[in-house]
Amino acid sequence: MEETVLVTGAGGQIGSELVLALRKTYKQVIATDLKEPSGEMKEGEFMRLDVLYKNGLMDCVKRFKVTQIYHLAAILSATGEKNPELAWRINMKGLRNILDVCTEAGVKKLFFPSTMAVFGPTTPKVNTPQYTVMEPNTIYGISKQAGERWCDWYFQKKGLDVRSLRYPGLISYKTKAGGGTTDYAVDIFFEAVANKKYECFLKEDTILPMMYMPDAIRGTIALMEAPAEKITVRSGYNFSGISFSPKQLAEEIKKTIPEFTITYKPDFRQPIADSWPQSMDDSVAQHDWGWKPQYDLAKMSKDMLENVAKKNGL
Numbered sequence: 001m002e003e004t005v006l007v008t009g010a011g012g013q014i015g016s017e018l019v020l021a022l023r024k025t026y027k028q029v030i031a032t033d034l035k036e037p038s039g040e041m042k043e044g045e046f047m048r049l050d051v052l053y054k055n056g057l058m059d060c061v062k063r064f065k066v067t068q069i070y071h072l073a074a075i076l077s078a079t080g081e082k083n084p085e086l087a088w089r090i091n092m093k094g095l096r097n098i099l100d101v102c103t104e105a106g107v108k109k110l111f112f113p114s115t116m117a118v119f120g121p122t123t124p125k126v127n128t129p130q131y132t133v134m135e136p137n138t139i140y141g142i143s144k145q146a147g148e149r150w151c152d153w154y155f156q157k158k159g160l161d162v163r164s165l166r167y168p169g170l171i172s173y174k175t176k177a178g179g180g181t182t183d184y185a186v187d188i189f190f191e192a193v194a195n196k197k198y199e200c201f202l203k204e205d206t207i208l209p210m211m212y213m214p215d216a217i218r219g220t221i222a223l224m225e226a227p228a229e230k231i232t233v234r235s236g237y238n239f240s241g242i243s244f245s246p247k248q249l250a251e252e253i254k255k256t257i258p259e260f261t262i263t264y265k266p267d268f269r270q271p272i273a274d275s276w277p278q279s280m281d282d283s284v285a286q287h288d289w290g291w292k293p294q295y296d297l298a299k300m301s302k303d304m305l306e307n308v309a310k311k312n313g314l
Helices: 015-023 039-043 054-064 077-082 084-105 139-158 184-195 213-225 246-254 269-274 283-289 297-311
Strands: 004-008 028-033 046-048 068-071 109-115 161-167 169-171 197-200 208-212 242-244 261-264
Touching (some): 015 039, 015 213, 068 213, 077 139, 077 269, 084 109, 109 213, 184 246, 208 297
Parallel strands (some): 028 046, 068 109
């Protein structure tokens, strides 16, 4: 049977690259979002779709005979703290609508993006285990932890083949970051190339788990393509790439742009970052479906600087 893939939140940081990667594998990939598509995404099927409107979701799934959904529509950490009601509604009601549509319409497979924000200040910070204390203290983290439990429930009770990753901070040159606490690790490259300086909203020694987008896209698709019998986690797999602080990243950038300077002005995002892991143990993902990142700090930084420079015509 030919697969038809639906992506919600396709215009976001992950979606804008995931859609293009999926279109290399699958003939029919429908990108959906509330905002109009830009760039290469315009070249394939696109629909305006609100995940809070279940009937519209169902119509789309039935019309295109969708077999897989990547549900990326969500409000991220920093934005969620400013508007908790909106974050809870989109992150929770949107997911419930997707889960119900999947089970009612017979969609075979669902991907749900979780996050390291499901962990909190009481979680072990270094090599955070797959199974550990989870007491998130942001609306984003709370909604994603609840989402993990819903996904596991729909697998256990309704047999839905749902799969999930706890993403670290994601770094990409193709789209600007969208309201997350790890956004500095994207913005810093654009500022370094354009202005040779950056004011960071986190302290210099704040170590957080990060991942370069090519690794994230490759890992996401690998998880979804793994045989169902290999998947032992239906809540969210720990998913790890590289860990570093703003100071370490700045030092790496200086190897290419020696005149680059960084200053620090921590804001409301600092306590959020302080509640998250510094590194995650993803040995379960490695064991179950062979996950392994390809980018370290040096390789990622070099590639980012080259591509940001190209994007700015430099």
